[in-house]
Ligand SMILES: N[C@@H](CCC(=O)N[C@@H](CSS)C(=O)NCC(=O)O)C(=O)O
């Protein structure tokens with residue numbers, strides 16, 4: 650995916666989730682990061698209109714707040730394969746780990762969940778951080794093997810170590826923002842600019858309500874989405 654890039658940031662409003670369509674202008678080969686079941690028909694329509702060949706429906710982690718669209722995409726687009734981290738223990742056609750290169754570099758960024766991955770497209774200075782890093786924030790650490798210590802280490806070692814001008818695209822935003830950069834987050838992130846012990850304290854006192862769809866989402870996402 651080093652030639653011209655086709656790039657679409659797509660939004661699902663019920664869970665405030667971003668999905669990302671990336672494709673090579675020349676080969677038309679495409680991947681869709683973090684599809685959501687509610688918006689799969691829209692996304693499959695865009696893939697068709699643009700004449701793309703969707704190879705992979707890639708999950709950054711086992712989402713707790715929505716059902717992934719990867720299962721439904723596989724039935725709509727023959728040949729499309731689901732992808733998730735080996736460490737997530739979820740089922741998928743392809744299970745990836747730190748260092749793998751599935752058109753994008755895979756970086757292990759646990760802490761929100763054990764199996765959180767950040768996908769880096771070096772040729773276009775972009776990284777897709779899932780819930781490890783949100784714009785000016787980060788994923789919660791109070792369920793799904795969450796650990797504030799691990800999340801802090803992950804973001805500092807795997808995301809803040811990228812060049813300052815890399816653009817960062819999260820899996821969610823609840824304030825209407827769409828993109829940030831490594832430099833901005835190193836300067837302005839209200840949680841991750843703190844010391845590790847201050848960060849742990851913040852994360853242990855968020856007191857957020859559980860996501861509304863968690864009971865349906867977790868079992869479905871352990872098998873990469875509803876299959877029919
Ligand atoms: N209200 C939403 C869920 C909001 C939420 O918990 N978001 C997660 C990411 S989805 S697992 C999170 O980590 N938030 C961090 C934060 O600081 O908000 C719903 O009911 O779906």
Ligand SMILES: [Fe+2]
Pocket residue numbers: 710711712713714761780788
């Ligand atoms: Fe999440």
